[in-house]
Amino acid sequence: MSADPTTVLAFETDCHIFDGCGFPAPGLHSFLFEPMFTAGGVDFNKPMLLALLSTVLVVGFFWAAFNKPKLVPGKLQMVAEAGYDFVRRGVVYETLGKREGEKYVPIMVSLFFFIWIMNIWAIVPVAQFPVPSIIGFPVALALIVYVIWVSVTFKRHGFVGGWKNIAGYDKSLGPVLPVVMLIELFSNLLIRPFTHAVRLFANMFAGHVLLLIFTIASWYLLNGIGIAYAGISFVMVILLTAFELFIQALQAYVFILLACNYIQGALAEHH
Amino acid sequence: MIALLELAQEGETQNPLLPAIPEIVIGLIAFFIVFGFLAKKLLPNINKVLEERREAIEGGIEKADAAQSEAQSVLEQYKAQLAEARHEAARLRQEALEQGTVLKEELRAEGQRQRDEIIAAGHAQIEADRKQAAQSLRQDVGKLATDLAGKLVGESLEDHARQSRTIDRFLSELEEKAEAAR
Numbered sequence: 002m003s004a005d006p007t008t009v010l011a012f013e014t015d016c017h018i019f020d021g022c023g024f025p026a027p028g029l030h031s032f033l034f035e036p037m038f039t040a041g042g043v044d045f046n047k048p049m050l051l052a053l054l055s056t057v058l059v060v061g062f063f064w065a066a067f068n069k070p071k072l073v074p075g076k077l078q079m080v081a082e083a084g085y086d087f088v089r090r091g092v093v094y095e096t097l098g099k100r101e102g103e104k105y106v107p108i109m110v111s112l113f114f115f116i117w118i119m120n121i122w123a124i125v126p127v128a129q130f131p132v133p134s135i136i137g138f139p140v141a142l143a144l145i146v147y148v149i150w151v152s153v154t155f156k157r158h159g160f161v162g163g164w165k166n167i168a169g170y171d172k173s174l175g176p177v178l179p180v181v182m183l184i185e186l187f188s189n190l191l192i193r194p195f196t197h198a199v200r201l202f203a204n205m206f207a208g209h210v211l212l213l214i215f216t217i218a219s220w221y222l223l224n225g226i227g228i229a230y231a232g233i234s235f236v237m238v239i240l241l242t243a244f245e246l247f248i249q250a251l252q253a254y255v256f257i258l259l260a261c262n263y264i265q266g267a268l269a270e271h272h
Numbered sequence: 273m274i275a276l277l278e279l280a281q282e283g284e285t286q287n288p289l290l291p292a293i294p295e296i297v298i299g300l301i302a303f304f305i306v307f308g309f310l311a312k313k314l315l316p317n318i319n320k321v322l323e324e325r326r327e328a329i330e331g332g333i334e335k336a337d338a339a340q341s342e343a344q345s346v347l348e349q350y351k352a353q354l355a356e357a358r359h360e361a362a363r364l365r366q367e368a369l370e371q372g373t374v375l376k377e378e379l380r381a382e383g384q385r386q387r388d389e390i391i392a393a394g395h396a397q398i399e400a401d402r403k404q405a406a407q408s409l410r411q412d413v414g415k416l417a418t419d420l421a422g423k424l425v426g427e428s429l430e431d432h433a434r435q436s437r438t439i440d441r442f443l444s445e446l447e448e449k450a451e452a453a454r
Contacts, residue, residue, distance in 0.1 A: 032288060055302060
C-alpha cells in the first residue's frame with residue numbers, strides 16, 4: 002500500500018481558512034500508514050508496532066505486579082488485583098458463574114487489558130492511533146472468541162446437540178421452527194462474529210475520525226476571525242479526548258462481556 | 273451484511289472493513305503473547321496469593337471464633353459453678369435450719385425430761401418427808417397418849433405400852449381407816 006498524498010499531517014501544511022485552501026478533511030487515508038520496514042514481503046507499519054507495544058505494556062504491567070505477588074500487596078499489585086478482580090468477578094463470574102467461568106478468566110483478563118491498551122493509544126501523544134480501528138486486529142480477537150464458543154458448543158452438546166444449540170432448536174415453536182432455525186443459524190454463525198469485531202472497530206474508527214476532525218480544524222481555522230472558532234474546536238478536542246478515554250474502556254468491557262455471553266449460550270442446556 | 277461485504281470487495285483496496293492477513297497475524301501473535309504470560313505464569317501466581325490471603329483471613333476469623341467459643345464455655349462454666357455454689361449454700365442453709373429444729377426439739381425434750389425428773393424427785397422427797405413426819409408423829413402421839421393415860425390412871429404405862437405395842441396397832445388401824453376413807 003502506497004501512502005496517499007493526503008496522509009501528510011495537517012500541521013505539516015500551511016493550509017488555513019481564508020487562504021483559498023480547502024479543509025483537509027480526515028478520511029480513509031487517515032488510516033493508512035507508510036510501512037516502517039518490509040520483512041518477507043509484509044509491510045510493518047505503525048498499528049502493528051502499537052499492537053506489539055500493547056503486548057509489552059500489558060505483560061510488563063502484570064509482570065511487575067504479579068511476578069512476585071505478596072500477601073500484603075503493594076500499590077502496583079493492589080491496582081492490578083483490582084483490575085483482575087473486576088474482570089474475574091464483575092464479568093466472568095457474573096455471566097458464567099464461578100464453577101464454569103474459572104477456566105475462561107485468563108483469556109478474558111488478557112482480552113480486556115490487551116484491547117484496552119490498544120484503544121488507549123488513540124489519545125497517547127505521538128502514538129495517537131487506536132489499533133483496533135484497523136479491522137484486522139478486532140477480527141483476530143473476535144476470531145479467537147468465535148473458535149472458543151463454537152468448540153465449547155460442540156464439546157458440551159455433541160455434534161447434533163451442538164447444531165441444535167446454535168440453531169436454537171425448540172420444538173414448542175411448531176411450524177415457524179425452520180424459519181427460526183435458519184435465522185438463528187445465520188445470526189449466530191455469521192453475523193455474531195462480524196458484529197463482535199465491527200463493534201470494536203467502528204467505535205475506535207469513529208472516535209479517531211472525530212478527534213482528527215477537531216484537531217485538524219483547530220489548526221485549519223487558525224487565521225483571522227477563525228481563531229475564535231479554532232478555540233471552540235480545541236475545546237472539543239479536549240472534551241472528545243475525555244470521552245474517548247471512557248469509550249476505550251467501555252468497548253474493551255463490552256467486547257469481553259459479549260464473549261462471555263457467547264460462551265454462556267454455548268454452555269446453556271436450552272438455547 | 274453480505275451487501276456490505278460485496279461492496280467491500282467491489283470497492284478499491286481502501287475498504288476499512290476488509291481485514292488484511294498481516295494485521296490479523298500480528299494481532300493474534302500479540303494477543304497470544306499476552307495470554308501466554310498471563311495464563312501460564314502471572315495469573316496462577318496471583319491466584320495462589322489470593323488463596324493464601326483468603327486462608328489467612330479465614331484463619332484469623334477461625335481463631336477469633338475459637339477464642340470466642342472458649343470464652344463462652346468458660347463463662348458457662350463459671351455460671352454453672354456459681355449456680356452450684358448458690359444451690360449448695362441454699363442446701364446448707366436448709367440443712368442448718370433442719371438441724372436447728374431437731375436440736376431445738378431435742379433440747380425441749382431434754383428440758384421436759386429434766387423437769388419431769390425434778391418434779392418426780394420433789395414428789396418423792398415430799399412423800400418421804402410426809403412419811404417421816406407421820407412416823408415421828410405416830411411416835412409422839414403414842415407417847416403423848418401413853419403419858420396422858422398414865423397421868424389419868426396414875427401410874428406409868430410406858431413400859432407396858434412399849435411391850436404390848438397396842439398403840440401401834442391402834443394407830444395403824446386409824447391410818448388404814450383414813451386410807452380407806454380417802
